[in-house]
Amino acid sequence: MTGTHAMLSHFPIGFWALATLMILVGAFLSGRLAELSRAALLPVLVLSLLGALATLTIGFLIWPMAANLASPLARNHILMALWSLGIFTMLTTLVWRAGDAAFDGARRWVLVILALVGGLLFAATGTLGGHLVGATTAFSAVLGLMGWEVYTTFYSPLWVIAVMVIIGLALGAIGIISQRKTG
Numbered sequence: 001m002t003g004t005h006a007m008l009s010h011f012p013i014g015f016w017a018l019a020t021l022m023i024l025v026g027a028f029l030s031g032r033l034a035e036l037s038r039a040a041l042l043p044v045l046v047l048s049l050l051g052a053l054a055t056l057t058i059g060f061l062i063w064p065m066a067a068n069l070a071s072p073l074a075r076n077h078i079l080m081a082l083w084s085l086g087i088f089t090m091l092t093t094l095v096w097r098a099g100d101a102a103f104d105g106a107r108r109w110v111l112v113i114l115a116l117v118g119g120l121l122f123a124a125t126g127t128l129g130g131h132l133v134g135a136t137t138a139f140s141a142v143l144g145l146m147g148w149e150v151y152t153t154f155y156s157p158l159w160v161i162a163v164m165v166i167i168g169l170a171l172g173a174i175g176i177i178s179q180r181k182t183g
C-alpha cells in the first residue's frame, strides 16, 4: 500500500507542476502556446485536484493518524500537502469562475502569485515525502535558504507568517482594484 501512495503522488505533483507552467506561459507569453495554455488550464487543474484527493485519501488510509502525528517530519509533510491542496483549489475556483477573463489585466498576477506559492508548497510536500523514505533531494537546500531546515524546523518562523499576511493583503488589494476597473 505504501507503494500506492508513492505512485499516486505523481499525479498531483505532475499536474500541479504543469498547471504552474501553463499559468506562467499564459500570463507572460503571447501566441498559440499561450492561448492553448489558457484554454487547457481548467481541466489540468481539475485533474490535479482529483489526483491530490486520491493521494491524500490513501495517505490517511495507510498510516494510522497517531503515527502520522508522532513524527514532526510527517506532520509537516501532511501540512504542506493540505496547504498545496488549498492553494490549487483556490486557483481552480478562480479559473472556473472567471473563465476566459481569468488572465485579463492585473488579474493574471493573482494566478501567477498563487501558482508560485503553490509551486513552493507542493515542492516542499514532495521533498518531505522523499525525506520520509530516505530519498533526499537538493531542494532541501533551497528550503534551507529560506530558513527551513528540514530536520529541525517544525514551526512557522514569524517572518513566514508576516510574508503570508502581506501576500494575503496584496491579493485582496489586487482583487478589489481589478473589480473596480471592470465594474
Ligand code: HEM
Residues within 6 Å of the ligand: 002, 005, 006, 009, 012, 013, 052, 055, 056, 057, 059, 060, 061, 063, 068, 074, 077, 078, 081, 082, 084, 125, 126, 128, 129, 130, 132, 133, 135
Ligand atoms: C497531495 C498530497 C500528498 C503528496 C503529493 C505526497 C507526496 C509524497 C511523496 C512524493 C512521497 C515519497 C514517496 C517515495 O518516494 O516513495 C511521500 C511519502 C510519504 N507520505 Fe505523502 N504525499 C501526500 C499526502 C500524504 C498524506 C495525507 C499522508 C498521511 C496521512 C502522507 C504520508 C506519507 C508518508 C508516511 C510517507 C513515507 C512513505 C514510506 O515510508 O513509504 N502523505 N508522499
